[in-house]
Amino acid sequence: MNVFLINIGCKVNFVDLSHLKTLLIEANYSITDTLKDADIVLINTCVVTNSATADSRQKIRKVRKIVPNAFIGILGCYAQLSANEIIETTGADAVFGINEKFKIHKMLSELLVNKNRLPSIANTFNNNKSINKNIFVSNYKHSIFEVSLSADIESRTRGFLKLQDGCDYKCSYCIVPFVRGHSRSIHFSQIPKQINKLINAGYKEIVISGINLSDYKGKNNERFIDLIKMLGNTTQYFISNDIRFRISSIEPQIINEELIEIISNNTNICPHFHIPLQSGCDEILNKMKRRYNTEQFRKIIELINKYIPSAFICLDVISGFPTETDVNFAETKDFILSLNISKLHCFTYSMRQHTIAATMEQVSNQIKKARTKELLKLSNNKNVIFNQNNIGRELILLPEKYDIENKITFGHTENYLEINIKTNKKLENNFYKIIVNEVKDNKIFGKLK
Numbered sequence: 001m002n003v004f005l006i007n008i009g010c011k012v013n014f015v016d017l018s019h020l021k022t023l024l025i026e027a028n029y030s031i032t033d034t035l036k037d038a039d040i041v042l043i044n045t046c047v048v049t050n051s052a053t054a055d056s057r058q059k060i061r062k063v064r065k066i067v068p069n070a071f072i073g074i075l076g077c078y079a080q081l082s083a084n085e086i087i088e089t090t091g092a093d094a095v096f097g098i099n100e101k102f103k104i105h106k107m108l109s110e111l112l113v114n115k116n117r118l119p120s121i122a123n124t125f126n127n128n129k130s131i132n133k134n135i136f137v138s139n140y141k142h143s144i145f146e147v148s149l150s151a152d153i154e155s156r157t158r159g160f161l162k163l164q165d166g167c168d169y170k171c172s173y174c175i176v177p178f179v180r181g182h183s184r185s186i187h188f189s190q191i192p193k194q195i196n197k198l199i200n201a202g203y204k205e206i207v208i209s210g211i212n213l214s215d216y217k218g219k220n221n222e223r224f225i226d227l228i229k230m231l232g233n234t235t236q237y238f239i240s241n242d243i244r245f246r247i248s249s250i251e252p253q254i255i256n257e258e259l260i261e262i263i264s265n266n267t268n269i270c271p272h273f274h275i276p277l278q279s280g281c282d283e284i285l286n287k288m289k290r291r292y293n294t295e296q297f298r299k300i301i302e303l304i305n306k307y308i309p310s311a312f313i314c315l316d317v318i319s320g321f322p323t324e325t326d327v328n329f330a331e332t333k334d335f336i337l338s339l340n341i342s343k344l345h346c347f348t349y350s351m352r353q354h355t356i357a358a359t360m361e362q363v364s365n366q367i368k369k370a371r372t373k374e375l376l377k378l379s380n381n382k383n384v385i386f387n388q389n390n391i392g393r394e395l396i397l398l399p400e401k402y403d404i405e406n407k408i409t410f411g412h413t414e415n416y417l418e419i420n421i422k423t424n425k426k427l428e429n430n431f432y433k434i435i436v437n438e439v440k441d442n443k444i445f446g447k448l449k
Contacts, residue, residue: 001030001039001040001112002029002030002031002032002038002039002040003029003030003032003038003039003041004031004032004033004034004035004037004038004040004041004042004070005017005020005021005031005042005044006041006042006059006063007044008043008045008046008052008055008056008059008076009044009045009046009048009076009077010046011160011207011248012162012165012209012210012211013044013076013077014150014160015149015150015160015161015162015209016044016076016101016148016162017042018149018150018160019102019146019147019148019149019150020042020044020075020101020102020104020105023105024104024105026105027105027106027108029108035063035066035067036066036067038067038070039070040070040071040072040073040108041063041067041070041071041072041073042072042073042074042075042104043056043059043060043063043072043073043076043092044075044076044101045059045060045074045076045077045078045079046076046077046078047076047077047081047082047175047179047352048077048174048175048176048352049347049348049350049352050350050351050352052078053078053082056076056078057078057086057089057090060072060074060086060091060092061090061091064090064092071093071094071108072091072093073092073093073094073096073104073108074086074090074092074095074096075095075097075101077098077179077180079095079096079097079137080097080098080137080140080179081175081178081179083097083137084135093111093134094111094134095134095135095136095137096136097136097137097138097140098140098143098180098181099138099139099140099142099143099144100136100137100138102146107136111134140178140179140180140181141182142181143165143166143180143181143182143184144184145164145165145184145185145186146165147161147162147186147190147194148162149161149194149198157204157399157400157411157429158203158204158205158206158207158246158398158400159198159201159203159205159206159207160206160207160209161195161198161206161207161208161209162209162210163186163191163209163213163216163227164183164184164185164186164210164211164212164213164215165180165183165184165210166180166181166182166183166184166211166212167180167183167211167212167215168182168183168212168215169212169215169289169291170289171278171288171289171290172287172288172289172355172356172357172360173288173318173321173349173352173355173356173357174352174355175353175355178354180211183211183212183215183217185210185216185217185218186218187218187219188218188219188220188222188226188227188230189218189219191227192237192238195237196238199239199240199243200239203243204242204243204244204429204430204431205244205245205270205398206243206244206246207245207248208227208231208245208246208247210248212251213247213248213250214250214251214253214254215251224250224254225254225258225259225262228247228259228262228263229262231245231266231268232262232263232265232266232268232269234268241268242430242431243268244267244268244269244270244396244398244414244431245269245270246270246272246416247269247270247272247273247274248274249274249275249276249316250273251275251276251291252275252276252292252296252297252300253291253292253296255273255275255300255304256303257303260303260304260307261307263307264307267396267414270415270416271308271310271312271414271415272415272416273304273312273314274314274316274345275300275313275314275315275316276315276316277297277316277336278290278316278317278318278321279318279321279328279332280294280332280333280334280335280336281294281329281331281332281335282294283328284321284324284328284332287321287322287323287360288318288321288357289356294335298335298338298339301313301340301341302340305340310389310390310395310415311342311415312342312343312386312415312416312417313340313341313342314341314342314343314344314345315339315341315343315344315345316344316347317332317336317344317345317346317347317375318347318348318349319347319348319349319368319372319374319375320348320349320363320367320368320369320372321349321357321363322349322351322357322360322361322362322363323360323361323363324349324371329371333374333378336375336378336382337378341382341386342382342383342416343379343382343386344375344376344378344379346372346376346379347372348368348369348371348372349363349368380442383442384439384442387417387442387444388439390415390439390444391436391437391438392435392436392437393435393436394433394434394449395413395414395415395417395419395433395435395436395446396414396432396433396434397409397411397412397413397421397431397432397433397434398411398412398413398429398430398431399411399426399427399428399429399430399432402427407422407423407424408420408421408422408423409421409422409423409426409427413434417436417444418443418444419434419436419444419445419446420444420446421434421446423448432448433448433449434446434447434449435447435449
């Protein structure tokens with residue numbers, strides 16, 4: 001039977017769905033790229049913002065209209081949070097929680113033959129039993145870690161590996177701990193095996209991901225710094241040195257001089273830091289229940305600047321958090337302006353049920369959107385400066401796409417510059433030394449060295 005897969009949300013969602021794809025293929029299901037050919041549609045959903053929830057709901061309804069006779073199964077964070085709502089309002093056939101998503105390939109055959117006959121699992125998020133026999137959502141508090149990796153992208157350039165899931169932090173705005181469960185990690189000794197699978201599959205860059213990767217904890221109390229040391233020791237742990245690792249988002253409080261120095265001295269680890277700042281105002285950071293203040297954050301950025309001047313530094317920032325005043329927002333802008341960073345990932349605050357922030361005084365949508373717009377402008381200015389500062393630098397490019405008509409190769413450098421270079425043919429899946437020679441209309445151009 002043909003299965004069509006849809007992903008909504010973060011990189012971890014993407015990796016989870018890639019892993020499910022592998023399980024389905026091993027169970028003799030065929031994956032189709034054409035929705036209308038699908039007998040089964042599986043949609044991996046997101047709930048981190050109201051917009052993500054709405055996108056998930058709309059996508060399910062749209063799919064039902066396009067393939068009215070297909071079996072539609074829903075997984076992901078929206079499924080864990082609101083299973084009954086999904087069944088009642090979207091036309092989905094079944095909902096699978098975080099503990100059930102990697103069992104779908106084993107459940108499908110019986111579900112397809114015996115619709116509405118499988119025993120349901122109680123949706124214990126609100127201690128309510130499910131109202132439909134095809135809801136399979138167990139308690140998120142009892143989750144175990146399940147490895148996910150992507151090994152199905154034809155270009156074989158960038159693979160993804162999930163080493164951690166869930167979160168024990170209780171940030172006042174965040175729904176993630178309620179839908180992803182407690183923090184849990186892969187055993188440290190299993191990491192080389194998973195990375196070597198991706199190397200064997202031909203990947204040259206591996207993105208190390210997790211819901212809160214900073215909270216990595218191995219069976220023998222190994223922590224994130226131990227993971228970084230492993231990634232830097234390719235000779236001891238991996239089957240090839242011809243590989244580089246990119247780290248996904250990490251919390252600021254675990255970034256110290258030792259960590260930065262390891263990355264600065266190791267060409268196998270990309271100088272790419274994605275760090276959640278969330279606010280540049282200490283009063284708001286306190287209300288968010290973040291674990292640092294602006295002075296501590298500034299020192300982290302300055303350390304990165306000192307050891308790795310060319311590093312890409314992207315900060316997550318939330319605009320319009322409850323009670324945020326014009327003065328608070330001005331503090332955030334001034335703080336960001338004072339930092340030597342590359343880009344912002346801007347979020348408009350979205351009220352989520354079950355969170356502390358949902359009970360606070362809310363900022364109007366108009367003000368929130370206006371503040372986000374200001375942050376995006378600030379981000380663009382920072383990015384222009386970062387790009388210009390890389391002119392003349394020798395960097396390492398990994399090709400990703402080739403425009404045959406214009407003879408342009410596109411790819412990313414270790415510090416995440418999106419580079420365009422003229423080449424007479426498609427480059428092999430390998431690393432190439434390039435020189436950045438021009439930035440035009442914020443497009444970056446280079447040449448092979």
